Amino acid sequence: MTTVTTKVLMTPSKRQDEGNRGHHHHRDNDDDDDVDLLGEIAVSANNQGTSIPRKRDYRQRAHCNPLANGRWEDTPTAPDAFREDGHYERTFLEELKKDEGKEAKITFADIGCGFGGLLVRLSPLFPKELIMGMEIRAQVSEYVRERSLALRKEHPGEYQNISGLRTNSMKFLPNYFEKGQLKKIFFLFPDPHFKRSKRRRRIIQTALIAEYAFCLREGGILYTQTDVKDVGDWMKEKLDMSPLFRPMTEGELNEDVCVELLRRGTPTEEGQKVKRNSGSTWLHCYVRVHGNPRY
Numbered sequence: 001m002t003t004v005t006t007k008v009l010m011t012p013s014k015r016q017d018e019g020n021r022g023h024h025h026h027r028d029n030d031d032d033d034d035v036d037l038l039g040e041i042a043v044s045a046n047n048q049g050t051s052i053p054r055k056r057d058y059r060q061r062a063h064c065n066p067l068a069n070g071r072w073e074d075t076p077t078a079p080d081a082f083r084e085d086g087h088y089e090r091t092f093l094e095e096l097k098k099d100e101g102k103e104a105k106i107t108f109a110d111i112g113c114g115f116g117g118l119l120v121r122l123s124p125l126f127p128k129e130l131i132m133g134m135e136i137r138a139q140v141s142e143y144v145r146e147r148s149l150a151l152r153k154e155h156p157g158e159y160q161n162i163s164g165l166r167t168n169s170m171k172f173l174p175n176y177f178e179k180g181q182l183k184k185i186f187f188l189f190p191d192p193h194f195k196r197s198k199r200r201r202r203i204i205q206t207a208l209i210a211e212y213a214f215c216l217r218e219g220g221i222l223y224t225q226t227d228v229k230d231v232g233d234w235m236k237e238k239l240d241m242s243p244l245f246r247p248m249t250e251g252e253l254n255e256d257v258c259v260e261l262l263r264r265g266t267p268t269e270e271g272q273k274v275k276r277n278s279g280s281t282w283l284h285c286y287v288r289v290h291g292n293p294r295y
Helices: 090-100 117-125 138-154 169-176 196-201 206-215 229-241 250-255 257-264 269-276
Strands: 006-009 106-111 130-135 162-166 182-188 216-226 245-247 280-288
Touching: 106 117, 106 169, 117 130, 117 138, 117 162, 117 257, 117 269, 130 138, 130 169, 138 162, 169 206, 182 206, 182 257, 206 216, 206 229, 216 229, 216 257, 229 245, 229 280, 250 280, 257 280, 269 280
Parallel strands: 106 130, 106 182, 130 162, 182 216
Antiparallel strands: 006 280, 216 280, 245 280
């Protein structure tokens, strides 16, 4: 199967029929207003609100070495040691358990979530999925968690399904997720690590792809996006070589609401910067396929 590579020119124009795509993902209580959840919403990627923490109070250096030995005392020893109720309201988890007939587990993971813009956009699109942002920088991950709590206060009954935590996903992802637990995993605008000597710090590596496949269920989707062509080519090359993933077809890309959101360039802070500068991004999306039973 050929790889579908999408080069996204960040322009504001968009066909009206594309703007209406994804309405079937709305919550059941949406009425005749026919609101486009992919369009402008009350809370944008950069929303500050009245009680949202200020980014300037949580600033930290942009780059962090994921191969360094840091202090990760809060890392669970295994997925069953992770407490979802430490991040999501217990009453909300009970509601999900009642609806689904099983314990609520995180099913969407945004790796290197930055300030949490994607989480905010995904929350109303997938209100019954637990979505977690995972960030290596302590100050930034704390901002995401505080932002999630503030949004719940400002919008009662909403944003109950998002949160953030600090971890090193290149080392500890299987500590959080069981085999086949995730439906979607995002790697958006990862640190490019331009120097050849530092490329082993890139989040998409041949040795790590098997771990990502382990956490994703069959049919789950891995999304990558970057504004650096070299990094886009790198991620595509590594994933193309893996027998555990296949590229999404053009038809699958056009039907996926998350792909549509990423093509618009508005869900993340980095994406908004690229759009403002009329830049380009490279979007590559892959489906988890049946492979070695170990994974």
